[in-house]
Amino acid sequence: MSEFPIDYAAVFQALPGAVLLLTPELMIADANEALLRRAGRQRRQVVGHHLFDVFPDNPRDPDATGTRNLRASLERVLATGLTDTMALQRYDVELPGRPGVFEERYWSPVNAPVLDADGRVRLIVHRTEEVTETLRAGAPRDHGGDPQRMTAELYARAQELQQLNDRLRQAHARERLVGLALQEAMLPAPRPVGHHRAAVRYRPAVGALNVCGDWYDLAELSGDRMAVAVGDVVGHGLEAACVMGQLRSALSAATLVTPGPARALEVLGIYARSVEGAESATAVEAFIDWSSHTIAYSSAGHPPPALLHPDGRVEFLDGATDPPLGARPEHVDRPEALVSFADDAVLVLYTDGLIERRREDIDVGLARLAASLTRHRGAGAETLADALLAELLPPDGATDDTALVVIRL
Structure with a gap:
């Protein structure tokens, strides 16, 4: 029986999750329809551009960590050739047609390598699910309808998760140093x-x-x-x-x-x-x-x-x-x-x-x-x-x- 032909380009565009394909230089090689729709961008505004030129941090938020955390995850993928699952991230998005106006958004990203025959990373699949509405739906209802209080609570939740993730990474880094010292000593x-x-x-x-x-x-x-x-x-x-x-x-x-x-x-x-x-x-x-x-x-x-x-x-x-x-x-x-x-x-x-x-x-x-x-x-x-x-x-x-x-x- 002949192999059933599959149009992988069509499959990529039909994926329900938002997906970017990135080069090792973090240039956007492709974006599927789900990502363009959720980001409110057209293909020409995304493909062929650097990731952080298209999706910068909010310059008016001194505590913004979205690009820093995402860059660190992508660099880990490039260095190890392994998939990196990120903690919940607050990564605000600039509203289409309104330069400098950012909307608070929360995402759950995963970055996975595409390797060549020599094991080198040729592309990174950046898949992200937006969880902004889920967080808001699960937020306590005693904020009195005050959107500022609800936003602060959501942000505090995300910060707590990020701090836990940072502590885990620090513990893993200490384990690596101890392991290397033990290995070299033996x-x-x-x-x-x-x-x-x-x-x-x-x-x-x-x-x-x-x-x-x-x-x-x-x-x-x-x-x-x-x-x-x-x-x-x-x-x-x-x-x-x-x-x-x-x-x-x-x-x-x-x-x-x-x-x-x-x-x-x-x-x-x-x-x-x-x-x-x-x-x-x-x-x-x-x-x-x-x-x-x-x-x-x-x-x-x-x-x-x-x-x-x-x-x-x-x-x-x-x-x-x-x-x-x-x-x-x-x-x-x-x-x-x-x-x-x-x-x-x-x-x-x-x-x-x-x-x-x-x-x-x-x-x-x-x-x-x-x-x-x-x-x-x-x-x-x-x-x-x-x-x-x-x-x-x-x-x-x-x-x-x-x-x-x-x-x-």
């Missing part, structure tokens, strides 16, 4: 492991609530060997950061007393079952042996490490992949694979923030990583780490944390 500082040195990077996600559970770990083993691991805890905020610290410490301890990465991840998986919030966490670990020029590795649901060979060829180490930590109710031996490397090869471990983008197959991100590694195959570990972050992370910031370890072998 991640090891760059240091030589034996006579080898790894370049490590950690980049937090943009946005007030995106502290995540990405981590890395390095350990010196007996002989000319090193263990390196990265992992990712599902979730955000302080809880994810705390779980991350527990898992990283547990794997670090298991690595020192087990014969290989598979056994270390088995121990970690058993431990993860007893840690609330560790469900479906992922991790990958590699044991590098310079005396035999081999890498033993095992993955618990994590993106595959990349091995850059001296000739520029990139090999993804996906031969020993198993479900995430704690995913199985009963113990099953995890797989382990062995690969050889030549002098001057490069091993790269990373979390999914480096390669994954919304609405994009992971293979596209892996191909992007491989191309970047090949381009910079002659660079030192520190230079290569910086180049990968510069080329692979979105220029306006990623919406997921990224941990990265680069080792020239």
Whole structure:
């Protein structure tokens, strides 16, 4: 059966809610009929103009916060690529044909991103429902018919809601700062492991609530060997950061007393079952042996490490992949694979923030990583780490944390 044809332009115009389409520069790309009707504007007065030129604050109201609050919400959408639901807003509207005369209005806005294939915000859908009449209908009736008293009460209600919203955002911002400090304190500082040195990077996600559970770990083993691991805890905020610290410490301890990465991840998986919030966490670990020029590795649901060979060829180490930590109710031996490397090869471990983008197959991100590694195959570990972050992370910031370890072998 053929797909039923849909005229999306007609659907947009028929939407009962008031909707604007905004560019990242906050220019109005389109407006539907509901918005034009409620704003009392014609299309030529809106489309192609800057949002705050068409809808400015009342210049005679020193307490007006409509444009400031809306701009902050739109900037959050641009920075995070996530939908932002605003608290009830008082945003007065200039009456058509009466310049400088503003009417008190109340709105409930939502701002949602439209993303391109690379996860960048190309448009913002600004949907807003007017609730002025609803508020007035719900206002107490003891104002004696005095419109000034009713207006003051409505304004006070809106201000209380806005202050509550501001306090919530401040609390979230404090949580992010504490989470970042906790996360950085638990991640090891760059240091030589034996006579080898790894370049490590950690980049937090943009946005007030995106502290995540990405981590890395390095350990010196007996002989000319090193263990390196990265992992990712599902979730955000302080809880994810705390779980991350527990898992990283547990794997670090298991690595020192087990014969290989598979056994270390088995121990970690058993431990993860007893840690609330560790469900479906992922991790990958590699044991590098310079005396035999081999890498033993095992993955618990994590993106595959990349091995850059001296000739520029990139090999993804996906031969020993198993479900995430704690995913199985009963113990099953995890797989382990062995690969050889030549002098001057490069091993790269990373979390999914480096390669994954919304609405994009992971293979596209892996191909992007491989191309970047090949381009910079002659660079030192520190230079290569910086180049990968510069080329692979979105220029306006990623919406997921990224941990990265680069080792020239």
